[in-house]
Amino acid sequence: MIRLDNISKQNGHQILFIDASMGLQKGEKVGLVGPNGAGKSTLFRMITDQEQPDDGQVAIDTGMKIGYFSQDVGEMSGQSAVAAVMDGVGPVSALATEMAQLEAAMADPDQADAFDAIIERYGEVQARFEELDGYSVEARAREVLAGLSFSQERMDGDVGLLSGGWKMRVALARILLMRPDGMLLDEPSNHLDLESLIWLEAFLKNYDGALLMTSHDRAFMNRIINKVVEIDGGSLITYSGDLDFYDQQRALTEAQRQAQYERQQAMLAKEIKFIERFKARASHAAQVQSRVKKLDKIERVEAPRRRQTVQFDFRSPPRSGDDVLNLRDVHKRYGSQSIYAGLDFKVRRKERWAVLGANGAGKSTLLKLVAGDTTPDEGSVTIGASVRMGYFAQHSMDLLDGEETIFESLEGSFPQAGQGALRTLAGCFGFSGDDVEKPCRVLSGGEKARLVMAKMLFDPPNLLVLDEPTNHLDMATKEMLVAALADFEGTMLFVSHDRHFLGALSNRVLELTPDGIHQYGGGYSEYVARTGQEAPGLHPGG
Structure with a gap:
């Protein structure tokens, strides 16, 4: 269906591909892997004809329909989320909009003179709409959006008012609704909560076209793919099997x-x-x-290129008291919505609590209450003796000074530390060599997250409160973080949608559900085994 034959591609001074080849057939689900900057997005753009190879050719079967999801979603506004999703299928959305306008015109007494013409036009539009199976397209669009955690209200609201993360979901839903012959998905797991991820996983498993995808979420990718293509030193190397293989x-x-x-x-x-x-x-x-x-x-054998993985060694945090956190009879409301009504929750030293719950259940609110970012309406939040807290939230990244370089930012936080120690720290979090001279304003989301994490862990607190710490992190940095946190001697309270992270690091689970709050001894893996579900609100096995 899709073939890349002996392609070569250079971007500026960087050579991305040299005589590289790969194929993608119907029914194949391929994970594309390689270090950041290896050319994964360039490969997608060559397949979709947005870029040309310098040499070689990209061949695609005649008539093959390809859906491409990238992180760059473009401008969306002036229509509902459901209409934006239906747009991907073609004229169905425009016809639905015209039908709604004609229905309004029929009910408008000022247009009574044109009533016959309106009715006639309405009949034509409705016939075309039915011909294109419009009613079922809308139902399917709503089903896909619901799978990606949209409420009815959000589906019908103006797409322009959504945050960047929700717009990404709309762009993804558009591709899924198209059901094209081939799907290219560049990081579809970013910005998704655990429930949406699990729904998307099931959707892609049942998809019978050709799939080529990248993802920083190992568990998600591993359950879908049956083949891996690796970009390594300009070549494309194909392995049959999943990531473990x-x-x-x-x-x-x-x-x-x-x-x-x-x-x-x-x-x-x-x-x-x-x-x-x-x-x-x-x-x-x-x-x-x-x-x-x-x-x-003699043809010389080249030494294998070693993948650079730097391990981060934690300094031991100071010991806290045995009682780390105590929330008593906590009430919290936002407007008319009650998030907590009488929450009691205790955290003891060395416990690692994973907080699970659907969107809006109050996961981030709990972390904000603990961190002092928000206060309870009633009840108390008590931090124990000798507790030093490190709080990582999505807004932490906005607090970096854009004019400082990475190195200056680290130096400002740790003026006593030597240059060597700070360079080693930067290297552990993926900033090697001249990278440390980049100003913070040009950093990507992932780079900012790594810098904030490095600053938090260099002189470690004994209580880590982490809200989605793995968002934006690539697989290698995640592995390093999991390995480092596995040896952490303090206490943790965290929210994450990464099942590898949840399984490797939790030893307790706090589950927030509409019918109450449940606490489980044992970590995430035990929680899955006991409840038969990977996230609250999902049916066992679903």
């Missing part, structure tokens, strides 16, 4: 290449030693010459 194969290939490289290096050293030793002796001239020729002809 890819990791094993890659490690195996790397070990074989390393052994091959070492064997060749030993052989070369032996030959060079012989040449050096006997090159001055006339009696050995013929042997020396033949060995020199042999060395010239």
Whole structure:
């Protein structure tokens, strides 16, 4: 269906692809992997004809319909979310809008003179609408939006008033409703809560077209894909299987290449030693010459490129008292909406609470109450003795000074720390070499999140309150963060939609549901095993 044959592509001085090839067939679900900046988005743009390869060709079956979801959603306003989604299917949305206008005109006494003409036009429009199966398209559009956690009110509201994250969901819903022959999804899991992620996972599993996707969410990608294409040093390497299989194969290939490289290096050293030793002796001239020729002809094995993974070692936080947090009879309302009515919740030292709940259940509100960002209407929030809190929220990233460089920002927070220690810290969080000289204003969401996290963890607090800490983080940084937090000796209270993060780090679960608040001893994996669901409000297995 889609083939890339020997493509080469250069962006400025950076070579992205050299004679790279891959194919994508109907029914294949492919995960595209590679470090940031390797060319994943460029690959998508070449398939959709937004960019051309410098060499080679991109071949797509005639008549094949491709839906492409990217992080750049463009301008949306002046229509409802449901109409914006239906727009992806073609003229159905325009016909629905005209029908609504004609219905209003029929009821308008000022237009009584034109009543016959209006009725006639309405009949034409309605017939065309039915021909295109318009009524079922709208129902399907609403079903997709509901799956992505839209309320009826939000579906019918002006799409222009939505936040960036909700507009992303509208753009994603548009592609899903199209049901194209091929889908290219660039980070569809960003900005989704756990319930939406699980719904999308089921939708994509049942999709029978060709799928090529990137995602920083390992669990999400692993459950959908049956093939991995890796961008590695300008090549496209295909592995059949999921990410776990890819990791094993890659490690195996790397070990074989390393052994091959070492064997060749030993052989070369032996030959060079012989040449050096006997090159001055006339009696050995013929042997020396033949060995020199042999060395010239040998194709050198390259040493495998080591993936740079830097581990972050936590300093031990100061010990807190055994009672870390106590919320007593907490009430909290926003306008007419009651979020908490008499919440009692205690956190003891070394507990790691994952907070689960559907959109609007009050997860972020709980973290804000604990952090002192908001106050309860009634009741008390008590922080225990010797507790030092570190709070990571989505707005933390807005507090960075745009004019400072990454290094200046770190230095301002830790004036006593040496340059070497701060460079090491920056390296652990993905800022190597000259990256530390970038001003904060040019950083992406992911880079800002990494910088804020680095500042919070360098001199670690003994209570970490984290609201979606893995949003915007790539897989490698997430792995580093999970490994670092696994050894953290303090207490944690966090919200996350990343199931790998939830499973690896929680030892308690607080579940917020419309019918009450439930506490579970044991972490997220035990919660899933006990409830038969991966998120509150989902039916077992659904």
